[in-house]
Amino acid sequence: MLQRISQLVVVSAIAGLLVAALTLPAVGGVGITARNIAAGFLDMPSNLETPPPPQRSTIYDAEGGVIAEIFDQNRELVPLDDVSPVMVDAILAIEDARFYEHGGLDVAGTLRAALRTLGGNTxxxxxxxxxxxxxxxxxSATSQEELDTAREETIARKIRELRYAVALEKxxxxxxxxxxxxxxxxxSDGAYGVESAALHYFDVHASELELHQAATIAGLVRYPYLYNPRFFPEQTVERRNVVLDRMVAAxxxxxxxxxxxxxxxLEVDLDTPPNGCVPSGEPFFCDYVVQEIEKDERFGPxxxxRARWLRTAGLEIHTTLQPQVQQASQEAVDKWVPRENESRKVSAQVIIEPGTGRILGMAQGRNYGPDESKLGETSINFATDxxxxxxxxxxxxxxxxxxxxAAALEEGLPFSTAFNSPTSVSVxxxxxxxxxxxxxxxxxxxxDTASGTTHNMxxxxxxxxxxxxxxxxxxVGICDVMExxxxxxxxxxxxxxFTENENSLANSSFTLGSEEVSxxxxxxxxxxxxxxxxxxEPQAITSIDDKQSGTTIEIEPECERALEEEVADGVAYLLSQTFNGGTASALGIGRPAAGKTGTTDGSAAAWFAGFTPQMASAVFVADPRGPQQxxxxxxxxxDRYFSVVYGATISGQIWKESFQGAHEGxxxxxxxxxxxxxxxTSVPRPPSSEPDDDPSPASDDGGVPDVVGRTEADAVAAxxxxxxxxxxxxxxxxxxxxEGTVAAVNPDPGTRLPSGATVNVFLSRGGGSADGGQEDDDGWFRVRPAHTPTTGPPD
Known part of the structure; x- marks a missing residue:
């Protein structure tokens, strides 16, 4: 207490001397002393930067709806003209009644405070x-050291504040x-700035504050914790009444x-705006946007x-999320994989706009939260990497x-590329x-196929x-497929x-989707x-308005040609056929679509990926505790029991229902x-012993001729x-x-193929017996049935 009293006395004395020095001519020793103090004081650094204070950042969907607000401090800046005059009067009365009269140093107030403190009334x-x-x-502090210096209870800090105040008033x-x-x-209570305080306590704007409300808010500044109406309502009322008395005196x-x-x-509302992604209606997309800003070097060194910028700059972040698409996706996910299902399975879906990469929807069958032990809660966004x-x-x-x-078509293979596709093969x-x-x-x-069935693309x-x-x-070559x-x-x-991962490079079953992806x-x-x-590139943000700097960052789609148009169109055509008697036959949405089911070995995970010209999506269902276990x-x-889940069983249904809702209109x-x-685009005709009323365009009713052992020229001609x-x-x-004669053909002799289908011919180098599995220099192989076939799930 003695230290505090002495500090106030010293500051009061300094303030008096400074005012005298700055306003009076030098007179005798006192004048010289005052001038010397003033000269030293004025030599102190005075260029205080006054950037806008930290304020809330807001994330918006594509239609301007609020997804979330992100902040370190709940603050919304307002001009003085938008503050109720009674609020201005209240803050001046209780904090600085002579504000418009002094030049930053209220000497009378400082001396009065010192005298009252000496009398026991701090x-x-x-x-x-x-x-x-x-x-x-x-x-403005950017380190703990700077923060401690700004808060320290010392004469040095007071002197610095006085110097900055004098310069600021100029x-x-x-x-x-x-x-x-x-x-x-x-x-108090997490409210920074008068606008946020008005909304927080009384659910009105600062311009709408009434007298008793303004007096309540003004009274909180001096001791925000002691007068917090949430915990100490009686003290809050007492302080409010003190403010009212000061306003009468003023x-x-x-x-x-x-x-x-x-x-x-008192009747405070205590309406705190939700902060962060947890209370958001689209929490996982919100989290993705936050991650995009914090991880992208465009937004900070x-x-x-970047995290500080996001939480303090009052950003207006405009995103790609389409409310209709998001709602349809989330409803479908929640219907088929409820968030708190006792099986603890999870589903996630992402919907993207072709040609822009814009993420239109991102849904997950979980509540967003930090407690992973709580049923149905997670902070992991299973939709992304x-x-x-x-x-x-x-x-x-x-x-x-x-x-x-896509790799096969890019290399020029036709749709008719065919192979005998038995129950099992050795590769x-x-x-x-x-x-x-x-x-x-x-x-x-x-x-889905039987031994001896021939398939083309x-x-x-x-x-x-x-x-x-x-x-x-x-x-095609597994490396070409990975690339x-x-x-x-x-x-x-x-x-x-994939081409840099040792496990991927040893993964023969790449085409069957054995890689872990999002x-x-x-x-x-x-x-x-x-x-x-x-x-x-996947895009979640279209623009960011930085209210602190007054700048706008526009984010355009980052696109480049990856495939020839005909190759992409060829894949689209092939995938569209899955809805026509294929594995997606029950998943039609009433408009042209293409897609592919996916079920991993042992039904560990089930997928569906598909698209229309307007949207593309992927959905998965699995157990995050370990799909294999x-x-x-x-x-x-x-409330649904499944003996086994395939790609079309749940993921396909989510895709179907979400796309129907997303495409409405x-x-x-x-x-x-x-x-x-x-x-x-004809499919191979199955072998038949019955008379053929509609013969295949191929002229040889016996299918692929047996040309093994013949010369190359004879085999090609046949x-x-x-x-x-x-x-x-x-x-x-x-x-x-x-050597030089035909060692093998693929598909095998006798296979029925449509006219124009490709038959691969392999010549002999001699020197060994054909075993159907011998490697040659280009990594090719010959198909042979496995001795101990195993089964995997159909899609």
Whole structure:
């Protein structure tokens, strides 16, 4: 207490000398002393920067609706003209009645405070200008050291504040200082600035405050905790009445007006605006926007600075989220995978606009919150990658077959590219991107195809035949398929590229979707097909208005051509056939669409990815505790029991219902037709012993001629005569056939194919017996049924 008293006395003395020095001529020793003090005082630094104080940032959807408000301090700036005159009178009466008379140093007030403090009645001595200076220094602090200096209870701090106050009064008007003070002051209970305080306590704007309300708010500044109406309502009322008495003394109100105001009950509303993504109606998209700002170098030199900018600059963040799309998506997710389902399964969906990359919807079957142990609550955004607040991903199943189709078409293979696709096949000789040879792989189907069935791209896609796509991947080259995935923006959800990840490079089953990815990346890859081959980076933000700097950041789509238009259109055509007798037959939405189911081994995860010309989406369902340990078998989700969940069972239904709602009111647009460069879209005809009333265009009723052992010229002539296109491999197989003659053909002899289908011919290098699985120099293989076939789930 003695230290505090002595500080006030010293400050009062300094203030008196400074005023004398600055206003009177030098007279004797006292004048010289005053002049010397003033000279030293005026030599102190005085250029105080007064940036706008921290305020709320707001995230808006594409139609201007508020998604969330993000802030460190609940503050909204208002001009002085938008503050009720009675509020101005109240703050002046209680904090600085001589504000418009002094020059930043209220000597009379300082001396009076010192005398009262000496008498045992501790009283502050700072003018509004000095208080404003202190608050500016606190809010401008960028380190704990600067913050401690701004708050320290020392004579040095008081002197600095006095110097800044004197300088501030010379370059700012009184109204400007008062406006700054009313916007920066803390009014208790988390309310910063007079506008936020008015809304917080009384649910009115600062311009609408009545006398008793203004007096209540003004009384909170001196001791915000002691007078907090939430905890100490009686003290709040007492303080309000003190303010009213000061207003009477200042002549701003009459005693009768004060008496009437004192009769008003406190009745504070305590309406605190929701802060952050937890209370948002679109919490996971909100979190994605926050992550985008904090992780993007465009918005600041480091993550700490970007986070501070977001929470203090009063940003208006305009996003791509379409309310209609988001609502349809969230309703469908919640219907099929309720947030608090006892099975603890989760679903997430992302919907993207082709040709722009704009995220139109992002929904998840969870409540947003930090308590992972609470049923139905998580802060992990399963829709996106781990670097944007997501998980390390889930295997995407047969949705990856679309990538293999794109790689095959890009290399010029026609739709008629056919393989005998039995229940199981053995694939050997595949080479990864690092040059290594992969182990023999034996994929299998599970009921969607039978041994001996021949598929081409059209029928193989319809049936989602694993054995067909295993052979197509090997024909194209697994490295080419991985590189195609990366061209489409796909990568592992942990952030690594497939061609750089050791586990991925050893993964023969890439085409079957054994890589862990996020719905966001899969949806965006499918959006590339829908857009005619234009790849666009996923985009959540369209513009940011920075109210502190007065600037606007416009964010345009980042797009580039990833595929030839005909290749993308070819994939779109093939995927559209899944709705026509394929695995998506029950998922039609009443307008042209393309899509692909996906179920991982053992039904660990189930997916659907699909698109129209206007939207592309990916949906997954799995158990975040571990899909393999908690598969989608014999499970009750919500009030539905499932013996096994496939891609079309839940994910497909979510996609269907969300797309129906999202497209409501939109014009029906057509998907592109099949590009002519890829040939016939006919499916292979199955073998039959019955008379053929509609013979295949192929002239040889026995299917692919058996040309093994014949010369290259004879084999090519026989195959072309049968109506097929011939591809002779540039490398040769070990074979018991004479060197230079045909060692094998693919598909096998006797396979029925449509006219123009491609038959691959492999010549013998001699020197060995044909075993159907011998690798040659280009990594090709020959199909042979597995001795111990296994089964996997149909999509």
């Amino acid at each position: 009283q502050g001595a700072s003018s509004i200008t000095q208080q404003y200076v202190k608050n500016v220094q606190i809010e 370059r700012m008007t009184k109204d400007e200082i008062l406006e700054g003070y009313l916007n920066i002051a803390y009014f 002549g701003s109100i009459t005693e009768a007006e004060a008496a009437e105001a004192k009769e008003e009950p 480091n993550e700490t600075e 781990s670097d944007r607040g997501g998980s390390t991903g889930f295997q995407a199943g047969s949705t990856f077959k679309a990538i293999t189709l 050997s000789g595949q080479r990864s991107c690092n040059g290594g040879t992969l182990a023999t792989w034996t994929p299998s189907n599970a009921g 059209v029928s193989g896609t319809k049936a989602s035949s694993n054995t067909y796509f295993a052979q197509l991947q090997a024909r 195609m995935a990366e061209k489409l923006g796909l990568k592992r959800a942990d952030g690594t590229l 719905p966001l990346r899969v949806a965006n890859a499918y959006a590339t097909f829908a857009s005619g081959g234009m790849y666009c 908690y598969p989608l078998r014999n499970v009750t989700i919500g 939109l014009e029906v647009e057509q998907l592109p037709s099949a590009p002519g460069r890829f040939g016939s 195959l072309e005569e049968a109506g097929y296109t011939v591809n002779v491999s540039g490398t040769r197989l070990n074979s018991s056939e004479q």
